Amino acid sequence: MEPDKQKLIMIVDDEEDIREVLSITLTDMGYDVLEAENGEKALKLFRENRPMIVLTDIKMPGMDGVELLQKIKNENPYTQVIMITGHGDTDVAIKSLKYEAIDFITKPISNDALEIALQRANEKIVTRQQLKQYTENLEELVREKTMLQDNLSSLGVMIGSISHGVKGLLTKLDGGLYLVESAHGKNDHDQLKEGLDILKLTIDRIKKMIFDILYYSKEREMKVENINLLEFANDVADIAEQKALPHNIKIVREFNDAPPEFKVDSEYIRSALINILDNAVDACIEDNSKDRHKINFTAKQDKKNIIFEIHDNGIGMDKMTRNKIFNLFFSSKQSEGTGFGLFISKNIIQEHGGFINVKSAKGKGTRINIKIPKEFT
Ligand SMILES: Nc1ncnc2c1ncn2[C@@H]1O[C@H](COP(=O)(O)OP(=O)(O)OP(=O)(O)O)[C@@H](O)[C@H]1O
Ligand SMILES: [Mg+2]
Numbered sequence: 001m002e003p004d005k006q007k008l009i010m011i012v013d014d015e016e017d018i019r020e021v022l023s024i025t026l027t028d029m030g031y032d033v034l035e036a037e038n039g040e041k042a043l044k045l046f047r048e049n050r051p052m053i054v055l056t057d058i059k060m061p062g063m064d065g066v067e068l069l070q071k072i073k074n075e076n077p078y079t080q081v082i083m084i085t086g087h088g089d090t091d092v093a094i095k096s097l098k099y100e101a102i103d104f105i106t107k108p109i110s111n112d113a114l115e116i117a118l119q120r121a122n123e124k125i126v127t128r129q130q131l132k133q134y135t136e137n138l139e140e141l142v143r144e145k146t147m148l149q150d151n152l153s154s155l156g157v158m159i160g161s162i163s164h165g166v167k168g169l170l171t172k173l174d175g176g177l178y179l180v181e182s183a184h185g186k187n188d189h190d191q192l193k194e195g196l197d198i199l200k201l202t203i204d205r206i207k208k209m210i211f212d213i214l215y216y217s218k219e220r221e222m223k224v225e226n227i228n229l230l231e232f233a234n235d236v237a238d239i240a241e242q243k244a245l246p247h248n249i250k251i252v253r254e255f256n257d258a259p260p261e262f263k264v265d266s267e268y269i270r271s272a273l274i275n276i277l278d279n280a281v282d283a284c285i286e287d288n289s290k291d292r293h294k295i296n297f298t299a300k301q302d303k304k305n306i307i308f309e310i311h312d313n314g315i316g317m318d319k320m321t322r323n324k325i326f327n328l329f330f331s332s333k334q335s336e337g338t339g340f341g342l343f344i345s346k347n348i349i350q351e352h353g354g355f356i357n358v359k360s361a362k363g364k365g366t367r368i369n370i371k372i373p374k375e376f377t
Contacts, residue, residue, distance in 0.1 A: 010034040012042040012056035039063025043071055053121050057084045058092050066096050073100050078128055080121035161329050165209060165338040172202040211271055212340040222265045229258045233299040236270055240277035249284045250294040257300035264352055272345035276310050276368050283314025305371040313365040322360050
């Protein structure tokens with residue numbers, strides 16, 4: 001309720017003298033006063049001004065006070081209505097209490113009786129406001145509690161999932177270290193290289209995971225900059241190749257139609273693309289049904305967008321998996337995956353105003369299409 005309305009009061013009486021006297025008294029008490037000489041006019045003024053207190057005579061030609069009381073309560077049950085009664089209409093006055101009038105005062109109106117009735121009305125208004133505020137505060141508290149609970153439980157899932165991922169990575173570090181140590185003793189260069197490759201790859205995975213966690217856990221301002229798309233795409237392909245080549249997976253670069261430059265937060269888009277290429281490599285490694293595996297990595301443009309495409313001929317996905325891949329923590333890779341990758345990639349792409357589209361067929365492969373609008377740049 002607006003505070004000024006609280007001081008607004010309406011007097012309804014067909015006798016002008018009574019209205020005048022009441023108006024002076026109420027103005028002296030600090031109220032803003034509206035006057036109406038009959039029920040119809042009162043209702044119109046009520047609708048226009050929404051006073052919080054109405055003082056109405058019961059006996060009036062046309063719409064009487066009780067009818068007006070009912071209409072007002074119907075439109076706003078929180079308006080407080082004080083009935084003015086003449087001698088002999090106590091019955092009607094009592095009836096009006098049934099319709100939720102706050103009080104009634106008899107003519108001739110004494111200032112004391114008026115003040116007491118107004119005090120009751122004001123107390124009711126204040127109590128109701130407090131109640132409303134308590135309810136709102138309570139609702140806010142319940143909302144905060146629910147949010148806190150949700151955050152806590154997703155934190156729990158996250159910690160579980162990360163610990164799982166870290167455990168897998170530590171096992172790999174141990175394996176790499178073992179190879180390096182034993183190769184060192186034997187002076188076996190091939191094994192040394194193999195061990196170092198495992199260590200490098202695992203450290204890259206740890207870096208990626210930490211980057212993902214940081215992205216998820218804190219807000220970061222976007223750092224949009226002009227980048228050379230060809231250099232950028234080659235750079236991303238190089239990183240993916242480190243993981244792909246040892247498994248004989250070819251990364252086919254198709255960057256001929258790429259625009260020379262575009263503006264993005266390159267650190268983030270790089271991370272999104274590497275996540276997706278990483279998945280493509282995993283999908284090829286897991287697939288035993290084909291002799292040769294390759295991943296086509298395309299950067300091109302149409303009128304409105306920069307387009308990246310990553311197309312692998314790995315294991316592909318069934319519909320159920322396909323529907324869950326963007327969910328946080330969804331991973332089909334047990335200890336090898338945290339389920340962060342695509343969740344974060346999608347967020348990054350959406351932050352750039354773009355979208356990601358996935359087509360996949362089990363046993364055949366997966367095609368991921370990313371569009372980032374040029375006008376974002
Ligand atoms: N190219 C793909 N081919 C087949 N399945 C895929 C492909 N990309 C994603 N998926 C499926 O989507 C799941 C979620 O991918 P996401 O990158 O979010 O997590 P992850 O790779 O399991 O773990 P990480 O957090 O290490 O990336 C994968 O576990 C896999 O089941
Ligand atoms: Mg992944």
